[in-house]
Amino acid sequence: MREGPLQLPLRPIEVSAGKNVSRILEEMSGTGFQGRTLGEAVRVWEKAIRAEDTVIFMGLAGSMSTTGQWKVVKWLIEKRFVDVLVSTGANVSEDLIEAMGMKYWQSSHNFDDAELRSQRIYRFHDVLVREEDYLKMEEMVAEFMLSLDRSRVYTSAEYLHLFGGWLNSRGVDGIVTSAYRAGVPVFVPALVDSGYGVAYLVNRWRDSSFGLLIDHFRDFEQMVRIRSRFRDSAAVFIGGGVPKDIIQLVAVSVDVLTNGDLTKTRPHRFAMQVTTDSPHWGGLSGATLEEAVSWGKEAKDSYKVQCFADATIALPLIAHALAERVPEGRRGPDLSWVFSGLK
Numbered sequence: 033m034r035e036g037p038l039q040l041p042l043r044p045i046e047v048s049a050g051k052n053v054s055r056i057l058e059e060m061s062g063t064g065f066q067g068r069t070l071g072e073a074v075r076v077w078e079k080a081i082r083a084e085d086t087v088i089f090m091g092l093a094g095s096m097s098t099t100g101q102w103k104v105v106k107w108l109i110e111k112r113f114v115d116v117l118v119s120t121g122a123n124v125s126e127d128l129i130e131a132m133g134m135k136y137w138q139s140s141h142n143f144d145d146a147e148l149r150s151q152r153i154y155r156f157h158d159v160l161v162r163e164e165d166y167l168k169m170e171e172m173v174a175e176f177m178l179s180l181d182r183s184r185v186y187t188s189a190e191y192l193h194l195f196g197g198w199l200n201s202r203g204v205d206g207i208v209t210s211a212y213r214a215g216v217p218v219f220v221p222a223l224v225d226s227g228y229g230v231a232y233l234v235n236r237w238r239d240s241s242f243g244l245l246i247d248h249f250r251d252f253e254q255m256v257r258i259r260s261r262f263r264d265s266a267a268v269f270i271g272g273g274v275p276k277d278i279i280q281l282v283a284v285s286v287d288v289l290t291n292g293d294l295t296k297t298r299p300h301r302f303a304m305q306v307t308t309d310s311p312h313w314g315g316l317s318g319a320t321l322e323e324a325v326s327w328g329k330e331a332k333d334s335y336k337v338q339c340f341a342d343a344t345i346a347l348p349l350i351a352h353a354l355a356e357r358v359p360e361g362r363r364g365p366d367l368s369w370v371f372s373g374l375k
Contacts, residue, residue, distance in 0.1 A: 042062065042063060042064060043059065043062030043063065044063070045059045045060065045062075045063060046059075052356050053349055053352040053353045053356060054074070054352075054353040054356035054357050057070060057071040057074050057349060057350075057353045058071060058074075058075075058353075059071070061074075061075060066339055066340055066341050069337050069338065069339040069340070069341075070339050070341060070346055070349065070350070072304075072337040072339075073304045073306065073337050073339045073346070073350060074350050074353045074354065074357075075337075076302055076303070076304045076335045076336065076337050077113070077266075077268060077302075077304055077350065077354060078354060078357055078358065079302060079335055080266035080268075080301075080302035080335075081113055081354070081358055081362050082358075083264060083266070083301070083302070084263075085262055085263040085264060086262060086263070086264040086265060086266055086301065086302070087115045087116065087258060087259060087261075087262040087264075087265050087266070087365060088113065088114055088115045088116070088265075088266040088268065088302075088364075089114075089115070089116045089118060089255075089259075089265060089266065089267050089268065089279045089282070089300075090105075090108070090114040090116070090117050090118065090268040090269075090270070091118050091119075091267070091268070091269045091270065091271070091272075091273075091275030091276045091278075091279050092105060092117060092118070092119040092120065092123050092270050092271065092275055093119075093120050093123075093269075093270065093271030093272055093273040093274070093275050093276065093317075094120075094123075094270065094271035094273075094343055095122065095123075095126075095156050095157075095159075096123050096270065096271070096343060096344070096347070097122070097123045097124075097125075097126040097127035097207070098122075098126050098136055098156045098159050098161070099156070099159060099344050100136075100344075101343070101344060101347055101348070102123070102126075102127035102130070102131075102206070102207055104347055104348055104351045105117070105123075105127075105207050106205075106206075106207055106210040107351060107355075108351060108354075109207070109210045109211050109214050109216050110210050110213075110214055110361075111354075111355075111358075111361035111362060112214060112216075112361060112362045112363065112364030113354060113358070113361075113362060114216060114268070115216060115258075115364045115365060115367065116216065116217050116219070116255065116258060116367070117207070117211060117216060117217070117218045117219070118218075118219045118220075118221070118255070118275040118278060118279055119207075119218060119219070119220055119275055120220065120222065120225070120226065120273065120274070120275065121220050121222060121223050121224070121225050121226025121227070121228050121229070122225075122226045122227070123207070124192065124206070124207050124208050124218060124220060125169060125170075125173065125226050125227040125228060126169070126226075126227070127206045127207050128169050128172065128173075128199075128204060128206045129161060129165055129166065129168075129169050131199075131204050131205050131206040131209070132168065132169065132172065132204055134161075134162070134165040134168070134169075135161075135165070136156075136159050136160065136161050137159065137160040137161070138158065138159065138160075139155070139158050139159065139160045140158055141155075141157050141158045143155065143160075148160070152164065154166060166227070169227060170227045170230050170231045170234065171231075171234070172204075173195075173227055173228055173231035174231035174232075174234040174235050176195055176198050176199075177231060177232065177235055177242075177244055178235065178242075179198060180194065180244065182242070182243055182244055185245040185246070185247045185250075186244075186245070186246055186247065187219070187246065187247055187248075187250045187251045187254055188218075188219050188220045188221065188223050188246055188248065188251050189217040189218060189219050189251065189254060189370055189371075190370075190371060190373070190374055191223075191246060192208045192211070192218045192219075192220065193208075193211075193212055193217070193218070193370075193371050193374065194374060195208055195212075196208040196209050196210075196211055196212025196213075196218075197212050199212075200212055200213065214364070215364075215366065215367055215368050216364070216367070217254070217258070217367055217370045217371075219251050219254070219255060219278075221248055221251060221252075221274050221275070221278050222274050223246055223248075232244060252278065252281070252282075252285075253289065254370055255278065255279075255282050256282050256285045256286055256288075256289050257289070258367060258370070259282050259283070259286050259298065260286045260289065260290055261365075262365070264300075264301040264302070265282075265283065265298070265300045265301065265302075266300060266301065266302035266303065267279050267280070267283075267300040267302070267303045267304075267330075268303075268304055268305075269303075269304070269305035269306070269307065270305075270306055270343050270347060271306070271307055271317065271343060272305070272307050272309055272315070272316060272317025272318065272319075273316075273317055276305070276316060276317065277316050279300075280300075280316075280324060280327070280329040281329075283297055283298055283299055283300050283328065283329045283330075284297040284298075284327060284328050284329060286298045297327070297328030297329070299325075299328055299329060299330045299331040299334060300329065300330050300331075300334060300336075301331070301334050301335065302334065302335045302336070303321050303324075303330050303334060303335070303336040303337075304336065304337050304338070304339070305321065305337075305338045305339065306339045306341055306343045306346045306347065306350075307338070307339075307340060307341075307343075308340065308341070308342060308343075310340070311323070320338055321336040321337075321338050322336075
């Protein structure tokens with residue numbers, strides 16, 4: 033008879049040919065350390081995908097689009113393994129460079145940056161991009177801004193939905209293009225902290241009367257209203273930062289909006305995070321999901337796992353495992369009402 037903490041034996045991995053990614057990660061979930069949490073992360077996301085009356089939020093931070101991950105995010109949206117994307121501005125603008133037919137380049141983090149500057153090349157650790165290509169992307173965003181009805185105020189989700197439609201009509205197939213086709217809202221709570229901010233200034237320099245307003249307070253309200261329509265929610269965090277924090281805040285704000293109750297929360301039933309940030313520095317990006325229980329953002333008995341790993345390693349493995357486990361995809365909830373006020 034087993035007693036106390038000795039309930040679940042560790043399962044060593046046996047090496048054999050022919051295993052798929054799903055099988056390997058399932059076996060890793062029976063080991064230890066971050067290998068186990070990576071395997072458990074797939075299991076939690078799969079549970080959320082198969083759960084009824086559940087909306088799945090995904091927070092996307094870090095320099096993911098520049099490192100070849102943007103098509104993974106597109107696929108997750110297209111399969112509706114994500115219902116609401118909350119991203120940094122960089123991840124839903126820098127993907128457009130390759131979507132426009134230009135390239136990122138492999139390099140070294142030890143490259144002479146002064147030499148790169150003289151050649152008008154930007155560096156993301158060991159990835160390079162030509163300055164002229166980056167500026168073409170910002171110019172395209174500036175062109176889109178000129179097509180908007182600037183007499184109205186947009187949420188970032190409304191703005192990016194219109195942008196996705198605009199890109200779709202031009203054959204530029206980025207993350208927000210897939211989100212437009214799938215009816216997935218994309219929120220960027222810090223939109224100007226990216227090429228979108230530069231594009232706005234380009235138009236302001238050319239025409240001082242140019243104006244465009246994004247209402248981030250209404251952004252937050254829209255996210256909370258989305259959560260309020262479902263019994264349960266899931267939070268998938270790739271990195272941390274603002275996307276993680278605002279998705280966590282959604283869980284504690286539903287009853288503030290619906291009945292003015294600041295004390296009641298609706299914790300995420302499912303939560304998984306891939307991050308390289310550490311808890312002991314005290315920042316939100318590395319804060320454990322267990323810490324979030326004290327706030328009511330996650331419940332003590334929720335399905336949650338945190339994998340401390342590089343997302344450029346973890347995300348492709350997780351996505352391929354999900355492709356093998358849920359090949360038919362998922363029929364996500366209809367969130368078209370978020371865009372009902374748009375022409």
